Amino acid sequence: MVAVIIALTGWAIFEERADARRAAVLASANVAQILADNFTSSVRQIDLGLLAIIDEMARQKRSARIDAAALAATIDRQNSRLRETLGFRIFGADGALQAGSANLAQPYGNIAQRNYFMAHRDNADSGLLVGPAEFGLTTHTWRVSVSRRISNPNGSFAGVVICSIPTKVLSENFAKVDMGSKGEVLLAHADAGLAARFPEVERSDELSFDGKLDPRFLEIIRSGARIAQYEYRSPVDAVDRLATVRWVEGFPYYLLVGVAEEDYLAKWRRNTLWLLLFASLMSAAVVAGAMNIHRRISNAGIADAALRANEFRWKSALEGAGAGVWDWDVPSGEIRYSAGWREMLGYDEEDILPGRAQSQALIHPDDHTRVAAAVREHLAGKTPRFLAELRLRCKDGQYRWILSRGMIINHGADGKPLRMIGTSTDISARKRDEEQLRLSENVFTHAQEAIVLCDVDSGTTVIDVNPAFTRITGYLREEVIGRRVSELEAFRYAQDVFEATQRALLAVGYWSGEKTHYRKNGDSYPVFLRVSAVRDDTGAANQFVAFFSDISQQKEQQRQLEQAAYCDTLTGLPNRRLLRDRLTLALAGNKRNGLHGALLLLDLDNFKPLNDEHGHALGDLLLIEVARRLGASVREVDTVARLGGDEFVVVLTGLNADAALCRREAQLVAEKIRSLLAETYVLPLSEDGGEASFVEHHCTASIGVTLFKHPDSYPDEILQRADKAMYAAKESGRNAIGFYPETAVPATTTDELAGKLIHLNWSPDYECGNRLIDDQHRALVAAANRLLTNILTGHQETQLAAQIDALMQDLVQHFKDEEAIFTAAGFPDSDGHKAIHRQLVEEAVAIVEHFHSGQLDVGEMFKFLAQNVVTQHILSADRAFFPYVR
C-alpha cells in the first residue's frame, strides 16, 4: 500500500510539473504574440509619419515652391506624435542630411554607405524598410531605423526619410510585461542578429552582442519558421528557459520570449516537498486511507491549487501586456475571467456568472458559429492552439473586437481535454483603423463617382484622381496629375466661373451644381459636381476634393419622364396636358401681338372598322401616319397634338389681327389638312414568311375650327368650342370642316353658297416683291375663286367652259413669265421649278379634257385649284425663288 501511495504521489508530482510547463508554453506564446503586435504597431505609427513627410515634399515639388518652414513644421508635428523615437531625418540623394527634427544633433554623418540607403537608391519599389540595430555615431545610441525612399516626380531617386527607435526603448517596452524574475525577451534581425534584449545587457559602443544568441534561435530564424518552442540555456546568463520564438510578420525580425524554468516550476518545487512529506506521513499513519488520499491528490485538489498559484504569475504577466485571461474548465463548462478581462469589457466580478451559456451569450451572434468551430477544432486536437477574432458584448451593450487565443493545458487519463486557458486582447482600435483605411481606400478606388483631389496652394493642381475619373473622362491618371484644374480639357471651365467657384469654396467650404464636362474624345456630358475644401489643423483650406458623376442617363430619363408626362407615346405628339400649356402660351402671344389664333379639332371618320378588321397594330400605324401628315401641313410654330383615340388638334398661332382674314387662313389650312388626310393610306401588314404585304385604306376626317384671341378665351373653353364645331361637321356627313358659329365672319352670299368649300383671300404676305409675278398670282387666285363659286352656284356650262379655258391659259402664260424672271434672276433651282410647272400644266390639260367630256368632278377641280395650284404652289413652292426676284 505504501508503494501505491508513493507511486500515486510520484504520478501527481509528474502531472503537476507537466501542467506547469503547459501553462508556461501557452503564456510565452501569447506574450510573444502580444510583443510582436506591439512592435508592428510602433513601426506602422512611424510609417504614417514617413508618409506624411514624403507627401509634403511631393506637394512642394509639384508646386515648385520649396517651403522649408512648412516641411520643418510637418516633421515636428510627426515627431511630437512619436516621442520615443530619435526623430525624423531627410537625407538627399548623396546621403547627406537635408532636414530633420529640431531636436537632432547637427551636423549629421553621411549615410550613403548604409545598407538601407543603398537598398532605397537601387530599388524604386523598396517600400518600408526596417533595418538592423546599428550604432549611431552622432547620437551614440544603438537604434533600429525605419525608412522610406523619396522619389522625384519623374520617379528618380531623391533620397530617404528615416526615423529610428533606440533599442533601449524597445527593451523598456518589453519590461512592461512581467516575465517573472528570470524571464527574457530577445528581438533579433533575421540577417544581423540581436537588436534588443530584456533585461538589457551591457554592450560597448559599436560592438553588437552577436555571440549572445542561442544557436537554436539562429537556426529557427534561418529556417524561416513562423513560430517554434523549445527549452534552452541562455548564453547571456546561463539560465534554463522555455522559449517561444515568433516571426514579426511583415518585417525581418524575430522575437524570443523565454520563461525561466526557475519561475514556472517554483511553486511546483515547493508543493512537491509538501506532497512528499504529506505522503510519507500518510503512508506511516493510515495505510487504509492511502487510496482516499490518492483520490484527493489525483483529483487535482492539491496539484490544481499549486498549479493555480503558479499561474497567478503568468496571468499577471499577460495582463501587464494588455491581455485579459480566461480559464475554462472543459467538463463543467465553467469559465473564469481575470480582473483585467472583466475590466476590458466594463464588467464587475458579480456581473458574469461562470456558466458556459452566460459566456457564449456575450459573443456577437454573427461570430458564434465561427468561434464555436475554432473551439471544436482545437478540442479535437486539429489545431495546436485556439485563435479567433470575435466581438464581445460590453456591460454598456456595445460590442468590442477581441483577439482570443487559448490552448488546452490539461487532458484527462482518457485523453479528453479538461482545461483550457487563454488570453483576450482588445483589438477594437486596430479593427477601426483597418476598417477606416479599407473604407477610404474602397471609396476612392471603387467609387462610381469620379474623385479629383487638388492642391490649393499650387494653383489648384491635381494631386490624384480615382479609376472612376478615367472611366468617365477617358483621361489617364498620369495625364492630369500635377496639372492645373483651370487648364484641363476635361473641365474647360470659363475662367470667371472657375474663380467664382473657388472663392465660394474658400469662403463656405462647399460648392455643388450641374456643369458640362468633356471626355478625352471631345464629347460633352452633363455632370453633377460637388466640391469640398479640406482643411488642415489650422483651419486653412489647402486641398479641394471634387466628386462628379456623368448624369447623361438621369437627364435622358428625366427627358423621357417629361416626354411621357407631356407627350403621346404612340405618335410622340404633345398630349392634352402639353396642348393646354401651348394654348396658354399662344394666348399670351396673342396678348402681345394682337393677332388671332385658330384651333382645329380633328376626328377621323370610320376609324373603328380598320381596327376591327386588321387589328389595333394597324390602326396604330394609321394614327402615326395621320400625325406625320398633320406635322407636314403646318408651320414649325404651330402645334399638332393628339387628344387620344383618333382625335387630333392643330393650333395655329399669330395668324391675323383681322378676324375675317384669320378665318380665311384657318379655313385654308383646314382644307389642306382635310384633303391631305383623305389621301390613300398604304399600311404594311406584319411580315409573314419574309414577304411584307400592304393594306390600302381610305379614311377622312371631320374638322371643327374655332378662332381665339386673348383675353376672351381660355384653353378648355377653346377646346369645347372646336369640339362642338367638329360634331357639327360629323353630323353634316363627315369629311367636312365646321366653324364654331361665334367665330364665323359674316359670309358673302357666294361664301354661303360655297358651303364648306374655301374662298381664297389674297394677303400682302403672299407677295414676292416682283410686280408682274404678284399681279399674276393675285389674278389667278381671284379667277380660281370666281370659277369655284360659279361651279358651286350652278352656272351654265358654256360660261364655265370659257372661264376654265381662260384660267388655264392665264396659268400657262404665268408659268412662262415667271420662269423667264427667275431664270434671269439666277434662281439655282430653275429646272426643278419648271418641272413642277410642267406637271401642273399636264394636270390642267387633263382637267380641261374631263370637263369637255362631261366628267368634271367638282372635288377634282377644287383640289387642283385650291390645293395644287394655290396652296402648294403659289403660296409654298414659289417662295423658294422669292429672295431672287425682289
Ligand SMILES: Nc1nc2c(ncn2[C@@H]2O[C@H](COP(=O)(O)OP(=O)(O)OP(=O)(O)O)[C@@H](O)[C@H]2O)c(=O)[nH]1
Ligand atoms: N389602333 C388604335 N385604336 C385606338 C386607339 N385609341 C382609340 N382607338 C380606337 O379608335 C376608335 C375611336 O372611336 P370612334 O371615334 O368612335 O370611331 P370611328 O369609327 O372613327 O367613328 P366616328 O368618329 O363616328 O367616325 C375606337 O375603336 C377605339 O378603340 C389607339 O391608340 N390605337
